[in-house]
Structure formats: C-alpha cells, structure tokens
Amino acid sequence: MSSSLTLSSSDLTKEGEEESPWLVGTIVEGTNDSIEWNWLPPQNALYFAQSATTTAHIVWNSEGVMEHVCSASSNTDTAAIMKAYQQEFGAMQKSDSSMSSTMTVIDRTQVNEEVEQGMLPAVAPYASQTTQYALVKIMEMIFYRQSVSFFAAAPLRMTSIYHFDTDENVVALTFDDAPCRFPTRANSCMTQVLDLLHKYGNAKATFMIVDSFARQKEHEPDLIRALQEGHEFANHGLKDESFKNCTPQEFSHAVDKCNATIKELQSKANLPNDSKEVAVPYFRAPHAYYTKEMEIVLQSKGMRNVMCDSYGSCPIVQDSNAIADLLLRQAKAGSILLIHMPERGFRGWTLPAIEMVLQGLQKRGTKVVTLSQLQEISKKNPATMLGQFNQMKLF
Numbered sequence: 001m002s003s004s005l006t007l008s009s010s011d012l013t014k015e016g017e018e019e020s021p022w023l024v025g026t027i028v029e030g031t032n033d034s035i036e037w038n039w040l041p042p043q044n045a046l047y048f049a050q051s052a053t054t055t056a057h058i059v060w061n062s063e064g065v066m067e068h069v070c071s072a073s074s075n076t077d078t079a080a081i082m083k084a085y086q087q088e089f090g091a092m093q094k095s096d097s098s099m100s101s102t103m104t105v106i107d108r109t110q111v112n113e114e115v116e117q118g119m120l121p122a123v124a125p126y127a128s129q130t131t132q133y134a135l136v137k138i139m140e141m142i143f144y145r146q147s148v149s150f151f152a153a154a155p156l157r158m159t160s161i162y163h164f165d166t167d168e169n170v171v172a173l174t175f176d177d178a179p180c181r182f183p184t185r186a187n188s189c190m191t192q193v194l195d196l197l198h199k200y201g202n203a204k205a206t207f208m209i210v211d212s213f214a215r216q217k218e219h220e221p222d223l224i225r226a227l228q229e230g231h232e233f234a235n236h237g238l239k240d241e242s243f244k245n246c247t248p249q250e251f252s253h254a255v256d257k258c259n260a261t262i263k264e265l266q267s268k269a270n271l272p273n274d275s276k277e278v279a280v281p282y283f284r285a286p287h288a289y290y291t292k293e294m295e296i297v298l299q300s301k302g303m304r305n306v307m308c309d310s311y312g313s314c315p316i317v318q319d320s321n322a323i324a325d326l327l328l329r330q331a332k333a334g335s336i337l338l339i340h341m342p343e344r345g346f347r348g349w350t351l352p353a354i355e356m357v358l359q360g361l362q363k364r365g366t367k368v369v370t371l372s373q374l375q376e377i378s379k380k381n382p383a384t385m386l387g388q389f390n391q392m393k394l395f
C-alpha cells in the first residue's frame with residue numbers, strides 16, 4: 001500500500017537554499033488534551049509523517065500550510081491539534097520556530113462540540129496496512145452491480161439510485177466531500193481535479209457538496225469554476241457525518257441549508273435558472289446511512305438518494321493503483337463511480353487514482369458525464385424493458 005504523502009525532499013527547496021523548519025504537532029501519548037510542538041527539517045518531518053501512523057499528528061510547512069494530517073484513535077484527534085494550532089499560532093497566520101512554547105493544552109470537550117457543529121473538520125483514524133489489504137480483497141469478491149442491486153432492494157433502500165440502465169458506453173463520475181474540509185484554498189485539490197477532468201476528454205462530474213466545506217469562502221472561486229465548466233453539484237449534508245442521530249425535522253433543515261448554499265453558488269456562476277426544474281435533484285447519504293424517514297423527506301423536496309455501483313473504498317484504502325483497479329473493474333455502461341475528493345495533506349492518494357480512472361475509461365472509449373446527463377441518456381436509450389420501467393419511476 002502506498003503512503004498518502006506524495007512530497008519528496010527534492011520538492012521542498014531549490015538547490016543552495018536553506019531549508020526552513022516545518023512544524024509537527026502531536027497529541028502527547030497518554031493524554032487527549034496536550035499537544036506537543038516540534039520544529040524539524042522538512043525531510044525529517046516527512047519521514048515522521050510517513051512512519052508515525054499510530055500517532056495523531058499534523059505537519060505544517062514553513063508557510064503554515066498543512067502537508068499531512070493523521071488521526072489515531074478518534075476522528076477528532078486532528079481537530080484537537082488544529083484547535084491548539086489556532087490557539088497558539090492563529091494570530092501569526094503561520095508557526096514561528098523561534099517561539100519557546102513546546103506544549104499546548106486544549107479543552108477537548110470544546111473541540112468535540114466544534115466538530116459536532118462543523119466548525120472543525122473530522123478526520124477518520126488511519127487504517128492499518130493489513131486492514132487495507134483485506135478490504136481490497138473483500139471488495140474484489142463481493143462488490144459488483146448485482147450484489148449492490150440486491151441490497152438496494154431492501155425496504156429502506158429500494159428507491160435509492162445505484163446505477164442507470166443504458167446500453168451506451170457512458171458512466172457518471174461522482175466526488176464525495178467536496179470541496180475540501182480544511183478552510184484554506186492551499187489545502188484544496190479542486191483545481192487539480194478540474195484540470196484532470198478537462199484533460200481527459202472534457203469529462204464532466206457531479207460533486208457531492210458538504211455545506212460546512214462549501215461555506216468556507218476561500219473555496220468559492222473553485223466551486224464557481226466547476227459550475228461554469230459544466231459540472232454538477234449534489235447535496236451531501238452539513239458535515240462529514242451521518243444523520244443517524246437526527247430527527248426528520250433536523251434532516252429536512254440540513255438538506256434545505258445545503259441546497260441553499262448550492263443554489264447560491266449556481267446563481268454566482270450565472271447558471272440559467274429554470275423554475276420548473278429541481279435545482280438540486282440529488283442527495284447522497286453521508287456514510288451510506290439512509291432510512292425510510294430520510295426518504296420521505298427527500299421525496300417531499302423532489303430529490304433522490306444516489307449511491308453507486310463502482311467504489312474503491314478510498315477513505316480506507318490508500319493505494320492509488322488498488323482504488324483505480326477496483327473502480328475500473330466494476331464500471332460498466334450506466335455505472336455511477338464514487339471517489340472521495342483528495343485534499344492536500346489528507347486522502348492525497350485519490351488524486352493519482354482519479355487520473356488512472358480517467359485514463360482507463362478513455363482507453364475504453366467510455367464517456368464520463370454528470371448524474372443528470374446519465375439519467376437523460378438512460379431515458380433515451382434504456383438497456384432493457386425493465387430498465388424502461390425503472391426509468392419511469394425515477395422522478
């Protein structure tokens with residue numbers, strides 16, 4: 001399995017330049033509220049990031065940009081380190097290696113509350129190499145369209161969309177957790193993803209928008225660019241968290257809030273507004289948690305829950321080649337591909353996987369489109385009589 005860190009020491013400085021130290025923040029072993037700071041040469045910081053997979057840490061470069069993020073036991077670990085960074089260095093905008101402070105104590109209860117409110121990002125704990133390898137093998141054996149369709153027929157999921165029935169060599173590409181959980185544009189990979197889509201046949205995609213991510217103003221230019229280039233936005237909730245503990249009323253409010261953010265971006269991108277159409281027709285249940293109550297709410301808004309039939313389990317699997325291989329072997333006419341957005345310092349392994357997938361699809365002559373485009377294609381060219389019947393029930 002490959003590392004999530006793609007930088008090398010040769011990327012850090014030009015020959016003859018003096019290397020400015022990087023800052024490494026770690027949770028002190030045996031505590032959950034004490035953050036230790038160390039300034040290291042870039043190469044040492046990189047080595048630490050690649051090897052310390054069981055220690056929660058964040059690595060900042062000399063410009064104050066996060067280069068690597070890793071949680072250990074809790075998805076709020078790195079949020080605690082970020083909170084300590086804001087507390088210790090926030091007014092300075094970036095760390096200062098001349099400072100004498102080497103330890104910061106934070107209020108973990110406050111951190112957890114800010115994660116719950118979407119003010120600080122959650123980052124899932126690192127999965128071991130053994131877990132990643134086992135998951136790839138399991139996905140190879142059991143994750144395919146027929147098995148997904150079988151489980152989709154369960155009472156609470158029977159109306160979710162997993163693929164579209166069509167004979168055309170076309171698929172929909174979807175990106176979860178867009179645009180970026182971190183507030184700075186420097187940590188976003190939206191530009192790189194949009195450039196890749198343009199490079200490979202001007203492919204189009206549907207970005208699953210997380211409201212708390214999209215409301216961070218530094219990401220707005222990239223989001224507007226995506227819309228202006230013909231990509232599509234769908235609703236992925238308020239934060240990177242399931243709606244398991246929400247009432248139907250709370251879920252409805254969350255959907256409306258994210259829809260409002262998307263519609264505001266559509267307006268800023270000067271997209272044509274057809275009042276007869278649902279501006280945000282698709283929703284994807286975060287963490288795949290979906291209930292009958294959620295379905296009723298979506299139906300009342302003219303929306304549908306969209307999952308996938310092609311998935312590389314990229315939040316856990318960190319091998320770009322394995323992710324791309326899983327997606328390509330599962331993809332067929334009408335497939336919905338799901339991959340998570342890469343971010344600088346977090347899930348960086350999905351960026352090369354995206355390019356591999358686009359390359360592979362291009363070699364097959366497969367057209368890559370948005371969900372809305374694939375839906376229209378399937379209506380005009382359904383694969384079977386059963387497919388025609390299914391399309392009649394979509395909206």
